[in-house]
Amino acid sequence: MERYRFSPPIAEATVALLKKAGDDSITKPEDVAGKAVGSGKATAQLAQLQEFSAKLPTPVDARNS
Incomplete structure (x- = not known):
């Protein structure tokens, strides 16, 4: 701890x-x-959107750029 500085x-x-x-x-x-x-x-x-979409009755049309 004395040799290194940590940041949040x-x-x-x-x-x-x-x-x-x-x-x-x-x-x-x-x-x-x-x-x-x-x-x-x-x-x-995007990963969270795909995971959430899988739980929906109709999946979202995930478009990424």
Whole structure:
């Protein structure tokens, strides 16, 4: 401990859904079932989206960039 300095974690792991203003079709996470949802390629958020999608009655159309 005397030889090394430690810092708190700096990575952000928040997952959020963005939607068009005035769009009332999505009010809770389950409302994305069957919808096209974008995510970054090879991200933790994409992995979480795919895992969550598998639990929905209609999987999401996961689109990544």
